[in-house]
Amino acid sequence: MDNKRYGPFEVTREIGYGAYELKLPTTWMIHNVFNENLLTQWREPKFQKQKNTTPPPPEIINKEEEYEIEAIRKHRK
DSSP: OOOSOOOOOEEEEEETTTEEEEEOOTTOOSOSEEEGGGOOOOOOOSSGGGSOOOOOOOEEETTEEEOOOOOOOSOOO
């Protein structure tokens, strides 16, 4: 039940017919050119439950990102 779409991302330029280059985060290791069929225009969420909260920033310990785990759910051996 995760997000079906990510973004919004800035369109930096149009490449040819129906292809767009997006400004993606530098940590994403994917190609930044997408067909227009894969893109949707961003709209403001209508309801409060549709809005995503941003996760807290990680702690930097020994030059590495670390997160604090609150709980482990649905664990199997």
